Amino acid sequence: xxxxxxxxxLMLSIAVVLALAALPAIADQEQVKEGKVATVNDVxxxxxxxxxxxxxxxxxxxxSGRSPGQPELAQxxxxxxxxxxxxxxxxxxxxxxxxxxxxxxxNGQLKALRARFPSEAEFQTALTKMNIxxxxxxxxxxxxxxxxxxxxxxxxxxxxxxxxxxxxxxDNNPQFFTKPEQIRASHILIKVEPQADAMQKEKARKTLEVxxxxxxxxxxxxxxxxEYSQGPSNSKGGDLxxxxxxxxxxxxxxxxxxxxxxxxxxxxxxRFGYHLIKVTDKQTENKLAFAEVKEKLAQHLKQxxxxxxxxxxxxxxRADAKVETYLN
Numbered sequence: 599x600x601x602x603x604x605x606x607x608l609m610l611s612i613a614v615v616l617a618l619a620a621l622p623a624i625a626d627q628e629q630v631k632e633g634k635v636a637t638v639n640d641v642x643x644x645x646x647x648x649x650x651x652x653x654x655x656x657x658x659x660x661x662s663g664r665s666p667g668q669p670e671l672a673q674x675x676x677x678x679x680x681x682x683x684x685x686x687x688x689x690x691x692x693x694x695x696x697x698x699x700x701x702x703x704x705n706g707q708l709k710a711l712r713a714r715f716p717s718e719a720e721f722q723t724a725l726t727k728m729n730i731x732x733x734x735x736x737x738x739x740x741x742x743x744x745x746x747x748x749x750x751x752x753x754x755x756x757x758x759x760x761x762x763x764x765x766x767x768x769d770n771n772p773q774f775f776t777k778p779e780q781i782r783a784s785h786i787l788i789k790v791e792p793q794a795d796a797m798q799k800e801k802a803r804k805t806l807e808v809x810x811x812x813x814x815x816x817x818x819x820x821x822x823x824x825e826y827s828q829g830p831s832n833s834k835g836g837d838l839x840x841x842x843x844x845x846x847x848x849x850x851x852x853x854x855x856x857x858x859x860x861x862x863x864x865x866x867x868x869r870f871g872y873h874l875i876k877v878t879d880k881q882t883e884n885k886l887a888f889a890e891v892k893e894k895l896a897q898h899l900k901q902x903x904x905x906x907x908x909x910x911x912x913x914x915x916r917a918d919a920k921v922e923t924y925l926n
Contacts, residue, residue, distance in 0.1 A: 635679060636923040638686040643679075648925070650730045651678045657727055679925050687915040689741045692748035699743025707739045708732075753907045759899045761892075767899060768888050775886045778843065782879035783854050784836035786822060787829035790871035806865055806872045813862060819876050828871070840881065850875065 636643040655674055659666060666674060692698075715721040725732060768775060786809055788802045809826050813819060820835025827836050843851060847868045854875050857863060863875040 635925045636683055636921065638683055638921050639690060639919050641686055641690070643682050643686060647682060648679060650734065651682060653727065653730070675925065679923060683916070683921055683923065684912045685741070685745065687912060687919055687921075688745045688748065691915060692744040695748055695752075697744045697747040697751070699740040699747075703743050704736060704739050707743070708736060711735075749904075749908065753911065754904055757900060757903050757907065759896050759903070763899060764892060764896050765888065768891065768895060772885065775891055777881075777884050777886060779855075779883045780840045780842045780881045781854055781877055782840045783838050784819060784823060784876045784878060785829065785831070785838060785850075786819070786827040786836055786874045787870060788826070788872045789828045792869065803865065803872055806874060810865065810874060813874070819862065819874075836876070837878070840879070 633645045634642050635645055635648045652675065655678060712718070712721050715724060722732075725735065730738075786806070788806045788809075790799055790802045794802075805826070809822055812822055820837075823832055823836030826832075829836070831838055838846075843855065845851070846854065847870070849866055849868045850873060853863050853866050854877060857875070857877045859877055859880050861877055863873075866873045866875060
């Protein structure tokens with residue numbers, strides 16, 4: 599049960615952001631200059647806290663290779679601020695109700711975070727990149743534990759999903775439970791560079807024609823793929839595994855899906871070069887049985903309910919609190 603709860607708690611920040619992202623910020627540059635970005639019942643949220651959270655978000659973008667534009671960045675800044683406000687509201691409420699993270703739990707989580715890095719130096723470098731000190735991290739872990747305990751007792755433990763709800767969702771959303779047609783194929787590829795001239799293309803095609811003759815003479819497709827294919831699957835005898843429509847370049851896909859199991863194609867040209875394709879298995883479209891998806895679907899629906907309840911709860915806390923934000 600604990601593992602499942604942790605999945606719901608991971609959605610907390612996202613749920614809060616979605617619930618509050620539309621709320622306007624009140625611009626007050628004098629307050630920002632003083633190091634404040636918001637106050638929540640007279641508790642200050644500092645520019646340093648905001649910068650720390652933005653640093654985390656920006657690091658995630660860097661790791662994903664994305665760089666948000668100005669409109670998206672403005673939305674992210676607003677969402678980060680709203681999330682900090684929501685987090686402070688939840689933390690204040692959790693303290694009122696007597697929830698807090700003990701030192702053993704905090705040390706355990708800090709140790710687990712450290713263990714994700716090959717060395718202490720890399721751990722410290724990561725903290726620096728995210729603009730956070732170890733003391734800040736420890737404080738945040740303690741607060742997160744208190745909030746998680748509070749959310750669990752107040753919301754998660756009280757939310758149930760009936761089998762009727764699960765079945766209704768399954769029946770009303772068949773598109774989510776249909777497994778599309780897939781095929782398994784192997785290929786032998788002779789590469790042709792995009793800038794290749796007619797002579798180079800002809801040479802590549804001739805090479806594959808030699809392979810084709812060997813296949814027609816009864817030689818093994820997998821063995822020939824290992825010997826001749828210039829694709830990354832050559833070590834596996836050309837095996838590409840199962841794939842559905844839209845996963846391969848169109849000329850390859852069109853030919854492969856038109857073939858019978860065990861059939862070998864004629865030469866197929868794509869932007870990668872020339873291919874011989876062998877279809878080795880087919881799986882027709884089928885709908886997953888209710889019993890197969892019931893447990894995961896129940897978890898998904900509970901996550902949705904928890905997110906909705908968190909959003910509603912935070913909105914109520916905010917309406918009853920004194921909140922001022924100063925960031926443009």
